[in-house]
Amino acid sequence: QGLDTIWGGSANGCDSFINVMLDFYDPLDPEIIGEPQICFAEVNLLTVSEEYDSYEWSIGGDDRMVEINSPGEYVVTVTDELGCTSETNFLVELYDVFLPTIIGESEFCDGESASLTLEEQFQTYQWNTGEQGPVIEVSESGEYIVTVTNEDGCEGIGAFVIEEFIVDEPTIIGDPILCFDESTELTVEGTFESFIWSTGESGQSIMVESGGEYSVTVTNNIGCENENVLFVDQLAEYIERDSFFTCDPALAGDETVAVFSPEGCQGRLIETTVLYAEAPAYNFEERHIIISRTNLTLAINLEQISENISIDWYDENGDLLCSDCDEIVVAPFESTTYFADIKYHPECSVREAIEVVVKSDTRIFIPNVISLSQEGNDEFRIYGLDIESIQTFNIYDRWGNLIFEDAGIDVFWDGTKSGLELANGVYVYLIELSFFDGTTKSIAGDITKVN
Numbered sequence: 402q403g404l405d406t407i408w409g410g411s412a413n414g415c416d417s418f419i420n421v422m423l424d425f426y427d428p429l430d431p432e433i434i435g436e437p438q439i440c441f442a443e444v445n446l447l448t449v450s451e452e453y454d455s456y457e458w459s460i461g462g463d464d465r466m467v468e469i470n471s472p473g474e475y476v477v478t479v480t481d482e483l484g485c486t487s488e489t490n491f492l493v494e495l496y497d498v499f500l501p502t503i504i505g506e507s508e509f510c511d512g513e514s515a516s517l518t519l520e521e522q523f524q525t526y527q528w529n530t531g532e533q534g535p536v537i538e539v540s541e542s543g544e545y546i547v548t549v550t551n552e553d554g555c556e557g558i559g560a561f562v563i564e565e566f567i568v569d570e571p572t573i574i575g576d577p578i579l580c581f582d583e584s585t586e587l588t589v590e591g592t593f594e595s596f597i598w599s600t601g602e603s604g605q606s607i608m609v610e611s612g613g614e615y616s617v618t619v620t621n622n623i624g625c626e627n628e629n630v631l632f633v634d635q636l637a638e639y640i641e642r643d644s645f646f647t648c649d650p651a652l653a654g655d656e657t658v659a660v661f662s663p664e665g666c667q668g669r670l671i672e673t674t675v676l677y678a679e680a681p682a683y684n685f686e687e688r689h690i691i692i693s694r695t696n697l698t699l700a701i702n703l704e705q706i707s708e709n710i711s712i713d714w715y716d717e718n719g720d721l722l723c724s725d726c727d728e729i730v731v732a733p734f735e736s737t738t739y740f741a742d743i744k745y746h747p748e749c750s751v752r753e754a755i756e757v758v759v760k761s762d763t764r765i766f767i768p769n770v771i772s773l774s775q776e777g778n779d780e781f782r783i784y785g786l787d788i789e790s791i792q793t794f795n796i797y798d799r800w801g802n803l804i805f806e807d808a809g810i811d812v813f814w815d816g817t818k819s820g821l822e823l824a825n826g827v828y829v830y831l832i833e834l835s836f837f838d839g840t841t842k843s844i845a846g847d848i849t850k851v852n
Contacts, residue, residue, distance in 0.1 A: 429453070429487035431479045435469075437491075440555030441498045444470045447491060453479040469493060501549045501559035510625035511567040514540040519559070523549035539563060568593075568627040571619045575609075579635040580666030584610040587631060593619040611635055639666050648678065648749035678746035681710055685741070690758045693734060693787050693837065699755055700728035701741050713742045735759050735837060761787035761836035770849050773816050781848050782813035783832060793833035796848075799826065816850050825850050 435447040448466045449456060458467050459476035469475065472495040478488040502520040509515040519526065519535045526533050529546040539545060542565040548558050575587035588606040589596055596605050599616040609615060612635030618628040639662035661667055682704040691697050701712050711725040717738045723729045731739065736759045744750040765785035773779045783791070794812045796805040804818045814830075816823055827847050835841045 426483060426485060429479060429481060429485055431477065431487055431489045433475065433477060433489055433491035435491060435493070438494045438496050438553070439469070439472065440496050440553065442470060443555070444468050445493065447475055447477075447493075449477055449479060454482045455480045471495075496553045496555050499551065499555070499557045501547060501557045503545070503547065503559050503561035505561060505563065507562065508564050508566045508623050509540075510623070511565060514538050515563060517545055517561055517563070519547065519549065523551055523557075524554075525550040541565060566621065566623055566625050568619065568621050568625045570627050571617060571629045573615070573617060573629055573631040575631065575633070577631060577633055578664045578666075579609070579612055579633050580662075580664070581636055581638040583666070584608050585633070587615055587617075587633075589617055589619060591619075594622050594624075595620045609633055636662065636664060636666055648680075648746065678749050680749070680751055681705065681707065681743070681745050683743065685753060685755065687754070688756045688758065690760065691733075693759050693762045694732050696730050696732045697757060698728055698730050699739055699741070699757075701743060701753065703727070707745075710743065710745045713744070715740045715742065731757065733757055733759050759838065761838040761840060763787070763836055763840060763842060765834075765842070765844070767830075767832075767844065767846065768848070769846070770851060771814075771816050772851050773822060774852050780813040780815050781830070783834070783844075785834075785836075787836045787838070789835050789837045791832065791834045793831060793843075795831045797829045797831070798823075799829070801829075804828070814848075823850065825852060 431453065432450040433447050434450050436445050439445045446466055446468055452465065456463055456465055457478045457480075459474075460467060460469070467475075472493050474490050474492050476488055476490045478486055480486045501523065503517050504520050505517040506515050515538070517537050517539060522535065526535055527548045528537055530537060530539075537545070542563060544560055544562045546558060546560045548556055550556050569591070571593070572590040573587055574590050576585045579585050586606055586608050593605075596603055597618045597620075598607050599614070600607060600609075607615070612633050614630055614632050616628055616630040618626055620626050683701050684704075685699075685701050689697055689699075699714070703710060712727055713724050714722040714726060714729045716722055717740070722731075722739070729739075737757055739755045739757065741753045741755065742750050743753065762785070765783055765788070767783050768778070768781060771778065771781045781796075783794075788810070790808075790810055791812050792808055794805075794807045794814075795803060796814050798804055804823065805814050807814075827849050829847050830845065832844045833841065834844075
């Protein structure tokens with residue numbers, strides 16, 4: 402600051418002197434104001450203490466104030482209206498990050514409650530249940546979240562998942578009907594930690610020899626309980642005298658057998674006469690071979706006719722074809738099996754199977770002339786009742802050139818090639834086909850095209 406002299410020389414050798422008065426402005430002294438420590442994920446505001454013409458922050462802002470949410474060194478460069486600049490820095494540190502720990506049992510029994518407690522002390526507490534203390538009582542399953550504030554004013558969030566354990570009602574497996582002078586086993590289904598029966602026994606299963614009410618209390622691995630009851634009814638001794646019917650001739654005659662009650666209990670042994678109905682004598686042909694669509698008579702030939710004997714016929718799908726018929730006429734399209742139910746007693750019948758092997762009708766008709774001007778004879782095709790598929794249908798001219806080919810089931814040649822009518826003359830065909838019974842046939846010949 403003060404008077405200064407500047408000397409300079411011109412191009413023609415003349416010297417000049419200039420006196421300059423210099424004046425210096427006071428240096429800029431910016432200061433950043435803000436909190437030197439912040440909480441994790443907290444937003445803080447840094448402000449330049451005085452107003453300047455412009456600001457340039459190291460994090461990219463150009464206002465007097467900037468928001469920050471992480472620790473570090475922050476630098477601002479300020480410029481006044483005269484263009485003078487200066488910079489300053491501000492160090493922000495992070496308070497220790499903390500997560501509150503919730504202590505408690507992760508499971509509790511149905512109908513009970515559990516306590517959740519913060520392991521450490523804090524300034525404030527806010528649970529997602531609305532409560533605001535360090536300890537809460539819960540009685541429902543779910544996730545419990547607490548937001549706490551420490552002495553620095555920082556917040557931390559803790560979570561704890563707790564499950565209300567419901568012990569399913571135990572299922573007692575066993576026969577609720579106890580036969581006279583018998584015993585039955587009662588068993589608890591499932592896996593539990595312990596079992597206490599009303600009889601005082603502590604196993605998963607018990608044997609009971611009398612009727613009554615039997616209850617069991619089960620406990621799971623965390624001490625939760627549930628119970629169930631089964632009533633066992635003991636029946637009196639069952640005695641019955643009656644005759645029993647059988648369709649098996651080997652059981653005919655008098656013998657001693659055991660009888661059972663409707664509940665399945667065995668009563669006293671009694672003398673029982675077993676009745677039976679003798680199966681009729683008959684004969685039939687077990688296997689037939691026919692050509693497709695040929696009528697075939699199936700018959701059961703009884704040696705002695707009786708009005709007490711009826712014959713029902715069924716197809717292999719179980720559909721009834723004829724009721725009370727000695728014979729039926731069938732014309733199957735493919736090989737199949739028919740069944741005859743010979744009923745000779747209200748409770749007795751015998752079933753016989755008759756196999757019918759169907760051979761395809763391999764007869765075919767192939768025309769030898771095609772005339773496009775004659776309706777009904779303007780297509781060349783092959784005719785047959787049991788053709789399943791045509792694998793090859795080729796037409797050649799007399800020089801051996803292929804002019805048409807196709808395959809499938811409904812194939813024919815209309816005397817054209819690529820939509821254009823061909824000249825009259827003799828053409829050669831090669832056809833390969835298969836029938837429904839799996840047989841195949843190859844045919845070669847000629848077809849004459851005329852007008």
